[in-house]
Amino acid sequence: MKLAFCTVAPVKLVLFLVISINFNNSPVSANFFPNITSIPHSLIPNTTIWESFHNLTGCHKGVKSQGLPKLKKYFQFFGYLNNSYTNFSDDFDEYLESAVKSYQLNFNLNVTGQLDAPTLNHIVLPRCGNADIVNGTSIMRSGKSPNTYSANSTIHTVAHYSFFPDRPRWPPGTTQLTYAFLPENQLSDAVKGVFSRAFERWSEVTAFTFVETASFYDADLKIAFFGGDHGDGEPFDGVMGTLAHAFAPPAGRFHLDGDENWVIDGNFLGAAASVAAVDLESVAVHEIGHLLGLGHSSVEEAIMYPTISSSTRKVELANDDIMGIQELYGSNQNYNGSGQTLTPIGERDTSGAPRLDNLWGSGIVLVLGLLFFG
Ligand SMILES: *[C@@H]1O[C@H](CO)[C@@H](O)[C@H](O)[C@H]1NC(C)=O
Ligand SMILES: *[C@@H]1O[C@H](CO)[C@@H](O)[C@H](O)[C@H]1NC(C)=O
Ligand SMILES: *[C@@H]1O[C@H](CO)[C@@H](O)[C@H](O)[C@H]1NC(C)=O
Ligand SMILES: *[C@@H]1O[C@H](CO)[C@@H](O)[C@H](O)[C@H]1NC(C)=O
Numbered sequence: 001m002k003l004a005f006c007t008v009a010p011v012k013l014v015l016f017l018v019i020s021i022n023f024n025n026s027p028v029s030a031n032f033f034p035n036i037t038s039i040p041h042s043l044i045p046n047t048t049i050w051e052s053f054h055n056l057t058g059c060h061k062g063v064k065s066q067g068l069p070k071l072k073k074y075f076q077f078f079g080y081l082n083n084s085y086t087n088f089s090d091d092f093d094e095y096l097e098s099a100v101k102s103y104q105l106n107f108n109l110n111v112t113g114q115l116d117a118p119t120l121n122h123i124v125l126p127r128c129g130n131a132d133i134v135n136g137t138s139i140m141r142s143g144k145s146p147n148t149y150s151a152n153s154t155i156h157t158v159a160h161y162s163f164f165p166d167r168p169r170w171p172p173g174t175t176q177l178t179y180a181f182l183p184e185n186q187l188s189d190a191v192k193g194v195f196s197r198a199f200e201r202w203s204e205v206t207a208f209t210f211v212e213t214a215s216f217y218d219a220d221l222k223i224a225f226f227g228g229d230h231g232d233g234e235p236f237d238g239v240m241g242t243l244a245h246a247f248a249p250p251a252g253r254f255h256l257d258g259d260e261n262w263v264i265d266g267n268f269l270g271a272a273a274s275v276a277a278v279d280l281e282s283v284a285v286h287e288i289g290h291l292l293g294l295g296h297s298s299v300e301e302a303i304m305y306p307t308i309s310s311s312t313r314k315v316e317l318a319n320d321d322i323m324g325i326q327e328l329y330g331s332n333q334n335y336n337g338s339g340q341t342l343t344p345i346g347e348r349d350t351s352g353a354p355r356l357d358n359l360w361g362s363g364i365v366l367v368l369g370l371l372f373f374g
């Protein structure tokens with residue numbers, strides 16, 4: 001990033017090199033493991049870049065800290081600082097304070113505007129790469145209605161599902177969506193089966209059926225594993241950090257970070273706390289919600305909540321998810337709300353949840369934009 005402030009011509013050269021290297025590396029053959037014990041120790045990072053945010057504990061408006069520029073980029077990536085914000089200095093300014101407050105509101109934290117320990121513990125969690133705030137409007141419900149915030153845990157009974165701006169959705173009457181896997185990823189049947197189960201969670205509560213098709217380019221939903229920068233302005237960041245992202249209807253693009261340690265069997269009972277492992281099905285269920293038009297929710301039990309601790313399984317749609325998707329499309333006539341899909345907490349195992357995270361690498365997008373198009 002420091003390069004960006006040198007003279008322009010050499011920077012262009014350097015960045016071009018970086019880009020072409022990244023493009024040649026994508027798509028990747030992703031890391032899949034049948035279970036958590038089969039992940040080799042060499043793939044478990046000792047420390048990661050978001051983790052360094054912990055050293056900002058206690059920072060508040062008016063102070064300076066060397067770690068703040070990176071935190072500002074994090075907040076801009078997820079929409080808490082808008083794209084006009086360019087002051088990536090060490091200063092904790094009013095805009096950063098405002099960003100911290102919005103974040104705290106969205107994640108049901110005390111709205112202090114300060115980088116207290118509970119806030120930083122949350123900021124470092126692995127999460128979905130989709131922004132929480134789009135075009136300056138919080139798409140997480142608690143951000144829309146500040147008055148609903150309270151320390152009262154009954155807040156979680158309130159619906160907080162959201163949609164993308166302008167509520168894009170698949171055309172009325174659509175009942176079948178096809179999906180395909182990027183051929184270069186050469187996924188095994190076991191991995192494809194995980195996605196099939198994830199789609200099933202949503203077809204239970206909607207009129208959609210999801211059918212695999214061989215033609216990637218004709219499919220409605222295109223599933224691909226990539227490493228690092230893969231050409232859509234939303235680069236992945238290595239182990240932990242952002243895990244995946246998906247685009248609103250009708251784009252249908254669903255990208256997963258090939259550098260994660262993806263676990264297939266979803267059994268994390270007894271998992272070591274330090275294992276940076278991600279449950280593939282949990283992430284797939286979340287991202288399919290985006291493909292169908294849901295945004296993030298501030299209900300922690302909801303599938304559409306943005307963060308998930310590593311070595312955690314969370315695959316059951318919560319009431320909040322079901323209410324959201326049925327508001328967009330209506331319900332599945334065969335779905336009788338029997339409660340089988342309404343048990344969000346039971347399956348979650350947060351016992352061994354570490355606070356790992358990693359490389360954050362999206363600031364370069366802004367710089368590229370300025371250099372090439374500015
Ligand atoms: C985990 O997967 C490995 C490799 O397939 C296998 O040898 C081992 O038995 C599995 N362990 C468990 C607990 O399922
Ligand atoms: C983590 O640290 C240990 C001991 O310091 C080292 O052997 C190991 O290679 C490190 N792991 C990674 C992924 O760097
Ligand atoms: C926090 O960590 C970052 C990255 O390691 C470093 O640049 C920064 O100087 C640290 N800040 C403080 C206050 O120690
Ligand atoms: C973006 O943030 C800047 C402050 O950095 C503010 O002045 C401006 O009004 C914001 N623009 C929008 C569209 O929200």
Ligand SMILES: *[C@@H]1O[C@H](CO)[C@@H](O)[C@H](O)[C@H]1NC(C)=O
Nearest residue numbers: 086087088089091092093094
């Ligand atoms: C960045 O913000 C700080 C604090 O508000 C201010 O002192 C500084 O001049 C700003 N820098 C730029 C380049 O706007």
Ligand SMILES: *[C@@H]1O[C@H](CO)[C@@H](O)[C@H](O)[C@H]1NC(C)=O
Nearest residue numbers: 108109110111116118119151
């Ligand atoms: C919020 O503040 C209250 C009172 O200071 C405290 O008891 C509670 O633990 C805080 N909650 C969080 C999530 O930090």
Ligand SMILES: *[C@@H]1O[C@H](CO)[C@@H](O)[C@H](O)[C@H]1NC(C)=O
Nearest residue numbers: 133134135136164165166248
């Ligand atoms: C954000 O706003 C701009 C200008 O109004 C618009 O062109 C763009 O499509 C919007 N982006 C999203 C994701 O809504």
Ligand SMILES: *[C@@H]1O[C@H](CO)[C@@H](O)[C@H](O)[C@H]1NC(C)=O
Nearest residue numbers: 149150151152153154155157
């Ligand atoms: C929390 O919610 C309960 C049940 O609705 C209510 O009785 C209680 O007064 C609330 N407490 C606060 C602090 O709002």
Ligand SMILES: *[C@@H]1O[C@H](CO)[C@@H](O)[C@H](O)[C@H]1NC(C)=O
Nearest residue numbers: 333334335336337338339340
């Ligand atoms: C809902 O559907 C399930 C599965 O088809 C069935 O077992 C259950 O009895 C139904 N419940 C009601 C209330 O109709």
Ligand SMILES: [Zn+2]
Nearest residue numbers: 128129130306
């Ligand atoms: Zn998401």
Ligand SMILES: [Zn+2]
Nearest residue numbers: 230232234255
């Ligand atoms: Zn992508």
